[in-house]
Amino acid sequence: MRTTSFGVIRIATKGPGDVSGLMSVIDSGAIDPASILAILGKTEGNGGVNDFTREYAVAALCTALAPHLGLTPHEVEQRIAFVMSGGTEGVLSPHITVFTRREVGEQPAGISGKRLSIGMAHTRDFLPEELGRSAQIAETAKAVKTAMEDAGIADPADVHFVQIKCPLLTSDRVEAASARGNKTATTSAYGSMAYSRGASALGVAVALGEIASDIGDEDVLRRYDLFSKVASTSAGIELMHNVVIVLGNSASSVSEFEIGHAVMSDAIDSAAVIAALNSVGLGIAPQATAGRKFVNIFAKAEASPNGSVRGLRHTMLEDTDISSTRHARAAVGGLIAGLAGTSAVYVSGGAEHQGPAGGGPVAVIAKLSN
Known part of the structure; x- marks a missing residue:
């Protein structure tokens, strides 16, 4: 039961x-x-x-x-x-x-079907030289599978969002690797955020069978045709391991909530946001769907690496005053807030290998009346 x-x-x-x-x-x-x-x-x-x-x-x-x-x-x-x-x-x-x-x-009365379930796992701590490389991909894949088990989710199709907090490099961490005779993927602290996010996302894709497991260091931030449709990774200075949170729907859950997702092909893909809302029985704001209530929406955003959106040039990558990730968060955040009817939405910048290049996954949680 x-x-x-x-x-x-x-x-x-x-x-x-x-x-x-x-x-x-x-x-x-x-x-x-x-x-x-x-x-x-x-x-x-x-x-x-x-x-x-x-x-x-x-x-x-x-x-x-x-x-x-x-x-x-x-x-x-x-x-x-x-x-x-x-x-x-x-x-x-x-x-x-x-x-x-x-x-x-x-089991409460009226609960049927698959409902929101959440599982968690942690990787081991990484060495600085492992960030953005095969070790981070492989360890993340293991942690995703562990988190799925924790959530009671067996079918990868029932996974709708995988949130990961991952590490980044600092000058001290780069120096520590160098002292052991090892080179890091990059010596740039800011650049390392992208490497760590990208490798973590590829780990999700491997775990869920979205891509083959035979990928290596040379694929990170180069093979943008390799990506996960549900990965959301965020780098921070405060840790040296990956924290993995799997969100999906499971028959073992009696939650009042449900999660669904879609994939934005670019930063102005409103159709994908609407599809994500529809996946949990919601429409665009104002949402008046009987028996359903909007809770939150989670998305990734990035400036398209080819410098254009639907054939038109953008300048986000060439702005020396404001980081492109800040531009992307603002642009995608405004689009999603308008469709969701609230500005308190979770939009994270830097979508390397998280959805197609220039796009990203978008997931919605709704509360059901029964």
């Missing part, structure tokens, strides 16, 4: 250190802090190597949750998966999405 239920709630934040919304929800009894499985957030930093709003947000959340769980902040971070994506350009609004898991005594 199905006895696992998953919950999802989106909470606005006033800043990267603001935990008042989450504490209010906990105090009201709407969330049992012991049931929190993962927290995904958008913070208003620059999304780059020196975006410490991500680490600040995680520290604030861990400190606030520690007394409720009887743990130290460090132990909270080990227990809950935190993925903070920096950059809320344009209309994007800072927020967190809290995912919970609890065991229920018996």
